Amino acid sequence: MGSGTNIGKVRGLGSAQEGAHHWIIQRVTAVGNLTLIAWLLFSLLRLPNYEHELMIGWLSSPLVAVPMILMLVSLFWHLRLGLQVLIEDYVPDHGLKFGLIILLNFFAIGGAALGIFAVAKVAFTGVVA
Amino acid sequence: MPPLYSRWLRETGHRSYKKPAILFACGHVFAKALVRLQRLQREAESLIRGYKLGKPANRPLSPHLGIYKWGPHMLVSILHRATGDGLALLGVPLLVWWLYSISAGPESYEFFTGIMTTIPGFLVMIGMTFALFEHTYSGLRHFVLDAGAGYELQTNKLWSFAVPLLALFSTGLLWFFIYVKLIG
Numbered sequence: 001m002g003s004g005t006n007i008g009k010v011r012g013l014g015s016a017q018e019g020a021h022h023w024i025i026q027r028v029t030a031v032g033n034l035t036l037i038a039w040l041l042f043s044l045l046r047l048p049n050y051e052h053e054l055m056i057g058w059l060s061s062p063l064v065a066v067p068m069i070l071m072l073v074s075l076f077w078h079l080r081l082g083l084q085v086l087i088e089d090y091v092p093d094h095g096l097k098f099g100l101i102i103l104l105n106f107f108a109i110g111g112a113a114l115g116i117f118a119v120a121k122v123a124f125t126g127v128v129a
Numbered sequence: 130m131p132p133l134y135s136r137w138l139r140e141t142g143h144r145s146y147k148k149p150a151i152l153f154a155c156g157h158v159f160a161k162a163l164v165r166l167q168r169l170q171r172e173a174e175s176l177i178r179g180y181k182l183g184k185p186a187n188r189p190l191s192p193h194l195g196i197y198k199w200g201p202h203m204l205v206s207i208l209h210r211a212t213g214d215g216l217a218l219l220g221v222p223l224l225v226w227w228l229y230s231i232s233a234g235p236e237s238y239e240f241f242t243g244i245m246t247t248i249p250g251f252l253v254m255i256g257m258t259f260a261l262f263e264h265t266y267s268g269l270r271h272f273v274l275d276a277g278a279g280y281e282l283q284t285n286k287l288w289s290f291a292v293p294l295l296a297l298f299s300t301g302l303l304w305f306f307i308y309v310k311l312i313g
Contacts, residue, residue: 027275030268037261045306050242052235059231079217086214115225118232
């Protein structure tokens with residue numbers, strides 16, 4: 001760090017023009033989460049029991065499988081943005097920050113893929129009974 | 130000087146008529162420059178003093194991070210981040226595990242439900258539902274703040290208190306409902 005003023009250090013290192021995009025997508029996925037989590041809670045509470053056979057029947061319905069997949073996309077997208085801000089705020093070391101954000105991307109995309117595959121498998125292989 | 134000469138000067142706008150004004154302007158500029166030079170010198174001295182002390186510049190710092198009083202808005206702000214990160218790192222992976230266990234067969238599903246219905250499992254689920262409600266209500270508060278509303282001190286305080294209380298109430302209500310449904 002030189003002895004220059006703070007504004008002097010910032011000049012020439014302006015924004016990457018990405019802040020608003022991150023902010024807006026976080027809000028858009030928040031609305032998605034709000035709607036789809038509310039659906040999930042009510043849909044689950046309306047079930048008579050939580051036996052495996054019933055869960056298969058429930059999850060294989062298109063009106064459950066599709067919102068579930070949409071919810072996974074919205075949730076993982078939202079959490080990826082949120083955890084990115086967490087890492088950027090608390091990890092000052094550039095190398096570690098870079099590595100953690102790569103890990104975060106693997107976690108978010110891998111987790112979403114696993115969840116979507118599980119739902120799709122139940123939906124396509126159909127009712128056990 | 131002929132008596133009409135001064136009138137001639139005034140009417141034609143001859144330069145010599147403006148002489149006092151020019152002198153005055155020069156004096157003004159000079160005085161301004163002197164004041165500015167003195168200020169520059171003071172700033173330079175302050176910079177040099179700061180540089181010797183290892184500080185970049187002797188400027189006022191704001192906000193004063195050491196002087197503050199706890200308020201509900203701080204709590205709700207911290208809870209928003211904490212619950213969001215808790216849901217991201219524990220809640221959503223559990224959700225995926227639940228979906229995976231359904232797809233992987235009855236034994237896998239029973240293994241999952243077996244773990245989640247132990248006392249630590251229930252504590253995690255109750256904690257995650259509280260985190261979900263807290264983060265959701267706090268997120269709704271953020272939508273209002275994003276719209277530029279709710280910054281008045283009393284309004285802000287009211288909703289900052291209301292968010293965690295509503296979250297606690299909703300968590301209690303949900304688990305009461307589950308308890309009545311499954312056991313009661």
